[in-house]
Amino acid sequence: MKRRDFIRDVAAGSLALRFGPEVFAGQASAKAPALQLAAVEGESPYAITKEAVAMLGGMKRFVGKGDKVVIKPNIGWDRTPEMAACTNPEVVKALVELVLEAGAKKAVVIDNTTNQSKRCYVRSGIQEAVKQAGGDMLFVDDYRIKKMALKGAWIKEWEIVLDVVEADKIINVPIAKHHSLCRLTMGMKNWLGATGGARNQFHQSLDKAVVDLAAFFKPQLTVLDAYRILVRNGPQGGRISDTELMKTVVAGTDPVAVDALGASFFGVAPRELPYLGYARERGLGEFELEKVRLEKRKI
């Protein structure tokens, strides 16, 4: 990047931050209230992702021209897509395409992985998918992890991947998985992959940490991959028999509602997940799905 570009981007970015939300809010409120949650079932993970975003009003609702967009899948493990440990590559591919079609300048895909990054990027199929869609795949760089004020209820400050927070727009693309400590890991827990430092310590108060992180990152859009979900031996599985096909993608603007709907694939009531309760208390969203503008579709 040239210095001139950098200065221009920073200027544009700060202008967008200053005036952006009001401008978009004004546009949205003129029409009928948009959907908060869309769940689409179908054979192709790629097609149902595109459909779900379209039902929410299309990617242009979330991404503006010239935006730098970060897409944060779960690429935490060195596992193939059939193991359902990482987000389905077709889902990521569809989102990168939508983001670029909506006029974004850049679509960056990044995750702070658990196994060796390159292995995770390659074996998950996400590197190849992002390349095909024209996005950029980035390894987390130690120099791009900085301690930031989180101002959470529990975590006051933590090491954060700068490439995620410096983006104009953030899209969270988790996969729905079993987790032995917080029971299920979906959207809000996915933010651990945008942190650095001694993040293993989060386990000592995982439900609260998850909420603090979700409150900090505030994605414009969450797209939950529940095409193939991991039902046991989470969060990385290892056998196809650890997974189940749900063939669904849930897209939403309310991160709490997305996780609440995701829980239903496991037969878990949202009330049973303590972090959803904390998240509602913090005003991050709603887990009682009757109170959410929701539409389900099959294609």
Next chain:
Amino acid sequence: MACQTAFFGLFLYLLLGAHYTGEDYIGSTVQRFFHFDPLLALVTIVSARLVYAYFAFALITVVATILFGRVFCGWVCPLGAVHQFSSFAFKKTKFLKPPREEKSSLAWKYYILIIVLAGALFGLDLAGYLDPFSFLTRSFATAVFPSLAYVLSSLNGVLYGLGITGLARSVSQALENWTINVTFVQGFSIGLLFLGAVALNAQKERFWCRYLCPTGALLGLLSRGNLFKLKIDEEKCIKCGLCTQHCETQAQPYPNEKWKSGECIYCQNCASICPTGAIRFPVSARPEKMTNVSNVDLSRRKLLLTTFLGVVAIPFFRLTPVHKRASLKLIRPPGSLPENKFLAKCVKCAQCMRACPTGALQPVLTEAGPEGIYTPRLDMKVGYCEYYCSLCTQVCPTGAIKKLTIEEKNKVKIGTAWVNKSRCIPYVLGKPCIVCEEHCPVSPKAIKFLEIETKLPDGSVAVQKAPVMDIELCTGCGICENKCPVRDDPAIFVTSVGETRSATNRLLLDITKETPVDPYK
């Protein structure tokens, strides 16, 4: 010169290439160089009492040396290239002023060779310490590359600070792509030895090749009858002595009858420096006169003494407890042969350490006894064994680590994990954790959890999920130890017991299987 640069470049390229490229199986990398090395071939075959087919390539070098002399040293050897280049640099900068005539004894490398060969008879592989390929690969893998990567990433910090993010990003992405680990337990000492070997060139041109290299010595012995003999045209010669003064390996071109074909590496320095063009290397089948043998003062008396010393000293290496009992922290890479066979075959080249994606493979200092220095072991505090990786088994040049597919590798147990309940967070502090369970890569997991009660200092009781081992499922990969939040002395740790390769370092009674053959007998 161009030839040497090309081989050195190829060497670097192949060594850098020995990493996870995005493919699970990498083709031949730098280990192919080793297969052309007659010393490694001879010592490995003798010490392991086993023929390794890839070493057939070494015959090419042997035949080439018998016919054409030590061209291998002068034209191919990448460590030779390093020494020649640094000698050249030291000469140019006047640190090195070669004397008119060098009198130092050239015999040392032959004595070293004899000791190495004597060791091989006892099943001791000493070749790796001073073999040029092993030395260079080890130095680059655990010291030179890591320090370069360290410098680059430090520069990156400056680049980010200056706002030159584009370049900094490219560098950091490249470093990640090439997987250059920067943590090596003995990187410091291996690096210093390498610098020392280079610095010796300020003392004598190609110091290593003249006085130390056992591979050069072996090739020297083979080359005495070669076809190309130095010939000085007596009519043209003005007896200026430049040829002898600037001979890289002290082969003494002038006077003609003193020239030592076993020392000559056919660098052609003498021919090119000769002001009257009097030196040529015509083909001549005339056998070498034995006087030239005594020129490197290999007297029978001294040879016998060295052989005797070697034979007496070798058993010292064996007086360690590692042959009686497996070492707790000697966790060998998956596919490693039983310890005795492993030690007989490992040439300490550190290619496995270069290939290891997490940096878990580290040079051993004390864990494997004196003959095991620089052999590989997994240090789970630095890295761990990646579940879908068998790269170390693919790059081993001698088969000390048997080549394994990923499926085969995942059936190999390199050790066993243990929970230290007096340090484990749920057990002691009554707080949730089970990071180890989350990371356990086998399915079903080898780390299970149970709800346990912990008495807290205020007398209350906390109930938490705490890890318990299912030992039979554990492969010893060590990711649990690596990721344990108890950083200094992890509350879950791997020891070598239960390793598949050993018939004695076993743990569980298994009466269903026949007793495996004890490799120590």
